[in-house]
Amino acid sequence: MAGYEISKDDLLSRLRRIEGQVRGIAPMVEQDRYCIDVLTQISAATKGLQSVAVGMFDDHLRHCVADAVEKGGPEADHKLTEATAAVKRLLKT
Amino acid sequence: MAGYEISKDDLLSRLRRIEGQVRGIAPMVEQDRYCIDVLTQISAATKGLQSVAVGMFDDHLRHCVADAVEKGGPEADHKLTEATAAVKRLLKT
Amino acid sequence: MAGYEISKDDLLSRLRRIEGQVRGIAPMVEQDRYCIDVLTQISAATKGLQSVAVGMFDDHLRHCVADAVEKGGPEADHKLTEATAAVKRLLKT
Amino acid sequence: MAGYEISKDDLLSRLRRIEGQVRGIAPMVEQDRYCIDVLTQISAATKGLQSVAVGMFDDHLRHCVADAVEKGGPEADHKLTEATAAVKRLLKT
Numbered sequence: 001m002a003g004y005e006i007s008k009d010d011l012l013s014r015l016r017r018i019e020g021q022v023r024g025i026a027p028m029v030e031q032d033r034y035c036i037d038v039l040t041q042i043s044a045a046t047k048g049l050q051s052v053a054v055g056m057f058d059d060h061l062r063h064c065v066a067d068a069v070e071k072g073g074p075e076a077d078h079k080l081t082e083a084t085a086a087v088k089r090l091l092k093t
Numbered sequence: 094m095a096g097y098e099i100s101k102d103d104l105l106s107r108l109r110r111i112e113g114q115v116r117g118i119a120p121m122v123e124q125d126r127y128c129i130d131v132l133t134q135i136s137a138a139t140k141g142l143q144s145v146a147v148g149m150f151d152d153h154l155r156h157c158v159a160d161a162v163e164k165g166g167p168e169a170d171h172k173l174t175e176a177t178a179a180v181k182r183l184l185k186t
Numbered sequence: 187m188a189g190y191e192i193s194k195d196d197l198l199s200r201l202r203r204i205e206g207q208v209r210g211i212a213p214m215v216e217q218d219r220y221c222i223d224v225l226t227q228i229s230a231a232t233k234g235l236q237s238v239a240v241g242m243f244d245d246h247l248r249h250c251v252a253d254a255v256e257k258g259g260p261e262a263d264h265k266l267t268e269a270t271a272a273v274k275r276l277l278k279t
Numbered sequence: 280m281a282g283y284e285i286s287k288d289d290l291l292s293r294l295r296r297i298e299g300q301v302r303g304i305a306p307m308v309e310q311d312r313y314c315i316d317v318l319t320q321i322s323a324a325t326k327g328l329q330s331v332a333v334g335m336f337d338d339h340l341r342h343c344v345a346d347a348v349e350k351g352g353p354e355a356d357h358k359l360t361e362a363t364a365a366v367k368r369l370l371k372t
C-alpha cells in the first residue's frame with residue numbers, strides 16, 4: 001500500500017495545528033518577541049503547510065489524475081499539465 | 094535608505110491576510126474543493142509567510158545583529174551564528 | 187497540447203548551461219570574488235536545476251506514471267508513491 | 280565559537296563534489312536512466328548548493344557585513360540591504 005495516503009481527518013487536524021501556529025505569529029510581533037523566535041515559528045508553519053501540500057498532491061495524483069489518465073484524451077493531458085504546474089508553484093515559494 | 098525596512102503595522106496587516114488564507118484552507122478541504130485550488134491557496138500562504146520572514150530577518154539584521162556587532166565580543170558571534178541558522182531553517186522548509 | 191513537454195535536446199542544453207554555472211563557482215571562491223556575486227551564481231544554478239527537475243517530473247508523470255496507471259495494479263500504486271516522494275525531496279531542498 | 284565558519288578548502292571540496300553530481304546528470308538523461316533517479320541526483324546537487332550558500336552567507340555576515348556595520352554610515356546600510364536581498368533570492372529558488 002502507498003506510503004502517503006492521508007485521511008481528511010488527519011489533514012484537518014494538521015491544518016488546525018498550522019492555523020494555531022500562524023495565529024500565534026501576530027501576537028509575538030505585537031509583544032516584540034525576539035525576532036529569531038518569530039522566524040522559528042514562521043519556519044514551523046511553512047514546513048507544516050508544505051507537508052499538507054505533499055499529502056494533498058499525493059491524493060490528487062492517486063484520484064483525479066489517475067482517473068483522468070484511465071479515461072485518456074485531452075482531459076488526461078490537462079490534468080497532467082495542471083499537476084506539474086502545481087509542483088512548480090510549490091517549488092517557487 | 095534601505096529597501097526592506099518593514100513597519101510593524103505593515104507586518105501585522107500582512108500576517109492578518111495570511112491568517113485568513115490559512116483559515117480558508119480547512120473549509121476548502123471539508124467541502125471537497127478541487128485539490129489544485131487548495132494547493133494554490135497553500136502556495137499563496139507559504140509565499141506570504143516567506144515574505145514576512147524576509148522582512149523580519151532584515152529588521153533583525155539591522156537592529157539586533159548590528160547592535161551586537163558594534164558592541165563586539167561573544168554576543169556578536171552568537172547573534173551572527175543565530176542569524177545564519179535562521180536562514181538555514183527557512184531554506185529547509 | 188501540454189505546456190511542459192520538454193525535449194531531450196532542450197534538457198541537455200539547459201544542463202550544459204547549469205554545468206557551466208556550477209563550474210564557475212569554485213574559481214569565484216578561489217579568486218575571492220565578492221560573496222554576494224557567488225551567492226547570486228549559486229541562486230541561478232539552483233533555479234536552473236529546479237526548472238530541469240520540473241520538466242523531468244512532467245515527463246515522468248506523462249509517461250512512466252501514466253503508463254503504470256493505465257495498466258493498474260501494485261505497479262501503478264508504487265509509481266504514484268514514488269512520484270510524490272520525488273516532489274517531497276525537491277521541496278525539502 | 281561559531282558553528283558555521285567554513286574554510287575555503289572545505290568550500291572548494293564541497294563545490295567539486297557538487298560539480299561532479301551536476302556533470303553526472305546529462306549522461307543519465309542521454310542514457311535514458313530512470314527519471315526518479317535523475318530527480319534524486321538533482322535534489323542532491325540542489326541540497327549541496329544550498330548548503331554551500333549557507334556557509335558563504337555566514338562568512339559574508341561575519342566579515343563584509345560586520346566590518347561595514349562597525350564603520351557605520353551608508354555602506355553599512357547598503358551591505359545589510361544586500362544581505363537580505365541575497366536571502367530573498369535563495370528562498371525564491
